[in-house]
Amino acid sequence: MSLHSFGLEPLSCHAWNKDRTQIAVSPNNNVVNIYEKKGKDWHKIHELTEHSGRITDGVWKPTLVLVRINRAATCVKWSPLENKFALGSGARLISVCYFEKENDWWLSKHIKKSIRSTVLSLDWHPNNILLAAGSADLHCRIFSTYIKDIEDKPGPTAWGAKMPFGELLLEHKDCGGWVHSVSFSPSGDQLAWVAHNSSLTVADAAQGKEVTQLTTDLLPLLSVLYVNPTDIVAAGHDCCPYLFTYTGPHALECVKKLDIPKQTSKGSLSAMQHFRNLDKKATEEDNNELETLHQNSIMQLCVVSGEKSKVEKYSSVGLDGAMVIWDFKD
Template sequence: MSLYSFGLEPLSCHAWNKDRTQIALSPNNNDVMIYEKKGKEWVKIHELTEHSGRITGIDWAPETNRIVTCASDRNAYVWTLRDGQWKPTLVLVRINRAATCVKWSPQENKFALGSGARLISICYFEKENDWWLSKHIKKAIRSTVLSLDWHPNNILLAAGSADLHCRIFSTYIKDIEDKPGPTAWGAKMPFGEVLLEHKDCGGWVHGVSFSPSGDQLVWVSHNSSISVADGAKSKEVTTLTTERLPLQSVLYVSPTEIVAAGHDCCPYKFSYQGPGTLAFEKKLDVPKQTKQSTMSAMQHFKNLDKKATEEDSSELGTLHQNSITQLCVISKAGENVSSYSSVGLDGAMVIWDLP
């Protein structure tokens, strides 16, 4: 694992280019910074400044080398690199509330955008008019869409929202793609069809992730729970409520293993073998030794007397010193993730390796 600091401002979201030599991230404002790895340092090479509101989502399409960004200004831009400069194209997302998250589809021919307008915009490029259009999924959504993830088949989309629901929708657009085959979640997939709707997730659904096969879906909620719906087992849902602070982001890292992180400032590993088997495995951070851990009782009370505080009480025993906001896959070996990254409110980015 390795830790990199990008200043004091919180990092709200990030995305990697294809060969993982560049990273796009936002320091909790209306700009996107692109850094390139040069030796052991990250050097800023580009700055994307078209948005007028705080950036809420970034995704980088590896094959087409396009970046999509969304923000609280209700806009989304698709950025293309031309002559060494990133050029923005405005997307007609047609929303009247802030955009909250954005994600390219696996085939990169469309992307999904969640918002506070209680809908999901599925955006695709129309060659005839040379612009990005959107179709809306409104059915059943009663509050802000907080998280999105694509099924490997490029058609199904998972969405977590602030109405305490987790859903799977069909995004089939017949103008740009072939008719999909059946999946574990269902066979009929007209645009906007709801294939899963779990009604009581116990809190806002901050993160969702499909398994490598697409047959399972994991999500994390604000009530400190993690849940898995198994499409191969009649969509049965298994929930594990933890005693930790709420998790913010989640990734399927192998067919049976899950990594999640959030307000506890470190990633945790969970395993799922089938319905009823969701279990916590281990904490993936290595605790740092602090002076406080070796402090004598006498020194402890002396510090309380002098400063009305404990020595080093602000130093956490984790690499991240504040909440983790997002996890992102870096490299994979087949179906298994071998490394992933995390960004947090402490302005740091950490690269984690999985055995």
């Protein structure tokens, strides 16, 4: 694993380019900074300032998109084939955007069915048609985004066979809190999500859409990522990632913490120096550092190398202004 700092500002989200030589990060405001790796250091090469509000996901370059929303955009996700992208918003809808060559712009179609609050998270099924969405109404849903003008009619999936645009294929109403992040498994037959009640849940279409929920004793998890067919990594307010495994209905467990504790100098202090610190700081703590690489909440996880079927490296960004690249070894 490796730790990289981009300053003191919190990082709310990040996105990699195709060959992972550049990274776009948002320092929790209306700017996107793009860095390029040169040797061991990251150098800022672009600063995108076209946004007027705080950025909650990565955008590369400005182009005309008719999104048609009257509230904040809260999350965005490209489809696997990159011929569509989905945008969640505070307008209680999802805009599915696709390119129209004739007018050289992006059009959008809206999914509104049963969404009652802000859409917080999105993830695409491997078939490029189904879209999972977590929202602040404590629901997790799967919709069809089939657009007949740009793609062939999809075949049946474990989630359902009829897939006109906007078709609701899953609606789980008892998520226990805001659904901060969603992630399809490599096959697309399972969907994992994390909610604000510190839970991780998996819905399994291969088992009749059976839902298995694990409520942890961790602080709320904010991001979740499938790293192979059975392993799931999740992270959030505990400032470090955790490994979970799902092997079937009611077989979901937290395996271990995926972090190496920071080495502190406390163990090497003499008794006299320890008491001097107590006298000087009026506290038993010798420093305020957490024993984790991240020193504040982790906001987002992304794949760096490998595919969802076998992720080799993944990255995290946090409110401490740091980005960490983690090696995954199952």
